[in-house]
Amino acid sequence: MHDNQPRTIAPDDLPEVLTRYLTAHRAHDTATALTTFTDDATVIDDGHTYLGSTAIERWLDRSATEFTYTIRLTNAQQTDTAHYIATHHLEGNFPGGSIDLHYRFTLRDNLIAHLAIEP
DSSP, X not given: OXXXXXXXXXXXXXXXXXXXXXXXXXXXXXXXXHTTEEEEEEEEETTEEEESHHHHHHHHHHHHHSOOEEEEEEEEEEEETTEEEEEEEEEESSTTSEEEXXXXXXXXXXXXXXXXXXX
């Protein structure tokens, strides 16, 4: 738990590794997206936890092909030097058709050590 409240920042102020991940994810570029994670990273998405490079690679491949959608960065926040939140608006052919998702990042050594995606 953090005592610091997240503060809004300009999307351009997100760390380079997060911008690289988000750009690769939008482009369905699994190879580039994977380079932004630590070897022991965890991703939590849709109630599932993916631990390590192999599991995250499978998650990236599946999330790129499961649905067709547009994604737009609508907000960026920073809690401290290691914790960031990027809020995205998605519209597509998934159940519900549109949703705002919060991508909660924890960085370690300029890489993503943890990512939790939640409404």
